[in-house]
Amino acid sequence: MSKKQVLNGNHAAAIGALLAKPDVVAAYPITPQTPLVEYFSQYVADGVMDSTIVEPESEHSAMSVLTGASLAGARTFTATSSQGLSLMFEPYFRASTMRLPIVMNIVNREMISPQTVWGGPQDSLTVRDAGWLQIYVEDNQEILDMNIQAFKIAEHKDVLLPINICYDGFYLSHMTEGVEVPTQEEVADFIPPYNPTHVRLDPETPMAVDPLTPGNYLQYYRELHMTAMDNAKRVIKEVNDEFAAKFGRDYFGLVEPYKMDDAEYVLVTLGSLTGSARIAVDKARENGVKVGLVKIRCLRPFPKNEVIELLAGRKAIGVIDRNVSFGWHTGIVYQEIKSATSTLEAVPTVPFIGGLGGEDLTTELMSEAIEKVLEVADSGQVENKAHWLINTKGR
C-alpha cells in the first residue's frame, strides 16, 4: 500500500526516481537541486537503493557519464538547474540525438546575469529545441508521479528519447506538501525493464556509435527523431491513463484543462504558478466571469492539437510566462501558443510576463491578468509587447 509522506519537491523527485531503480546516477550539485543529489547519495549509503552513483566533477561530465552508461545499456538518472544545464548543453543535445532515454529533472532556476539563484524556467525553456521531451509540473505529488512515468515514456520503443521533468526552484524544490508514495512493488510492476538494442556499446555486438555522418543520413535521423516526438504525444497520454488507472491520479496527459467547459476567457499557464492562477480563476467565477485555465504540461513535444481544441472559439486568452523571449518582448510559451493557434480564427491573446527571479506571482497579479484579458476581449486591441505583472510591494 502507498503511504502519505510530507516531502519537499527535491525529496519527491528523489523518491520517484529511486522507485524506478536507475542503474547509474551521476549528478553535480547546484542550488536549488542540491538536496536531490544529497537524498540520493544517502539512500545509496543506507542501502535503501542500489544504484551505482558516480560523483562527476561538473554537469558536463554528469551528462557524459550517463551518455556512456546509457550506451552500455543502463537505466540512467540525473538532475540539474540553470548554469549547470547550460554547462552540459553540449552532451545534452547529443543525448537526445543519440536517442538515449536519460531521465533528468530540471529544478528551474533563472539564468544569470544578474546573479540569482531563485526560480523560473528560463533555463529549460531556453533549451527547448535540443530534442528532449520536456514536462512541466505544478506540485510535489506531480513531481514524484512524473518521475515514475518519465522512465516508462522515455524508454518506450516508439519514443527512445531523453526526458526532462521540470519543476520550479524553491517554490516546489524546497516547499513541503503531503505526497502519496507508492510501493516499490507497485512501481516495478508499472515500468518494464530497459534493454536497448538501437544503440549499444558491447563487445559481443560490435557497433560504431555516431560515426562521421553525411547530410543525407543526418536528415533521415532528424526525421526519425521528430517522428519519435510525435509518437511521444500518444505514449505520454497512454502512460498517463495507465498511471491514473493504477495509482488513481490523473494529470490529463499533455495539457490539463481547468474549468474550460463553458469558458469564454482563458489563462494559459506552465509550472507551479498554475496554483495562484487557479485561485484567481475561481474568484473571477464567483463574480460571474466565465474564465478557465489551460495548464501546459508537455512543452516538447508541443501539444498543438490539444491546444487548438481547447482555445478555439474563446473570446480572449492570456498567456502567463515566468520567462522571456528576448527579441519578441513576450514570454516563450506565448510564442508557442501563437504558433499553435495560427490556423484558428484570430482570438485576442495577451502576453504576460511576471514572477522572474523567483518573484511571487500572487493571486492579485493573476486577477489583474484576468482583468486585462477581459479588457482586450472588449477592445480587440492587443499591445505589441508583454504586459508585465509586477509586485509593486518593496520596489
Place this chain on the structure above:
Amino acid sequence: MRLPEKMSSYEDMVGPGITACSGCNVELSMRTALQILGPNTIVAVPPGCMGGVQSVGWADKTGMKIPVFFPLLDNTASMLTGIKKYYERVGRDVNVVAFAGDGASADAGFQALSGAAERGDNIIYICYDNEGYMNTGFQRSSSTSLGSWTSTTPVGEAAEGKSSHKKDMPMIMAMHDIAYMATASPAYMPDLIRKIEKAKTIKDGLVYIHIYNSCTTGWGYPSEKSIDIVRKGVKSRFMPIYEVDHGKFKLNVDIKDPIPLKDYLGSMKKYKHLSDHQVDQLQEYVDEKWNNLKTLCEVMG
C-alpha cells in the same frame, strides 16, 4: 614467443581500409595498442587525427571490429566512466579505452580526465601526443612545445612561434596518484607493447599512457623519417620514457649520453626558425625535467 610472432598472432582491430597520412606513427600506435587490447574492448576515439581518418566509421559503416564511439572533444574520460561503471555493475570485465589526441586530453578534455583520475575509475586512457591539433592543419595545443611554429602561433617579424613550454601531461597524470602511468614511443615498440599489456592487467584504478608521436605533414619532415624523428626525441631526452606503477617511478629508457637537442629540433620544419635563445630555453627545460625525473626515480623508485 618472439615479439613479431606474438604480434602477428593478434588480430588487427582497426578496419583495413582505414589509413592515415603516409608515414603516420599514430595509426601504427593505435593499431598496435588495439591489437593487444583485443576483441573484449570498447574504444572511444574523440575528434582528432584518428577520428578524422574514420576509424570511428562513416555513415552506416564502422571502422573497427570492436565497438567504437566518437565522443565529444571534451568528455571522453567521463563517458568511458559511465560505460565502465555499468559493466562493473553487471559483473563483466571489459577493457574500456580512450585513444585520444593531446588536444582532447590536455586541453578541452582535461577536466573530465582529471575527474576520472581522481575518482580512480578503471579506464585505460591512451593519449597520442603529436603536439597540436594536427587533423585540422596544426593549430597549437597546450602540448605544443616552446618555439614551435603552428598555424595559430605563426612566425613573423613580431612573433617567433609558441611562447610557452609544453604542458607536462605525463607528470600531471602521475601526480593524480593513478594506478599506472607510462610514457611510450613507437620507436621503442617492445616497451610500448609491454606497457599496453600491463595496462590490461590493471583493475584498481585509472591507466594513463602517453605516447610521444609526431606528424609528418604538420611538423614538416619526410614521411619515412617518422620513427627516426621520435627516436631522436627520446635520445635527446626531450621525450623521456618512464612509468609510474602505483606510485613507483621507473625510467625505462635511460639516456646516459644524449644526442644534442639541436639534432632533434633541426630535423623538421616547425623549428627551423628557432633562435639560439629559444634553443637554450628548450635545453634548460629538457635538462630540468630530466633531472627532476631522475630524482623521482631515485626517491620514489
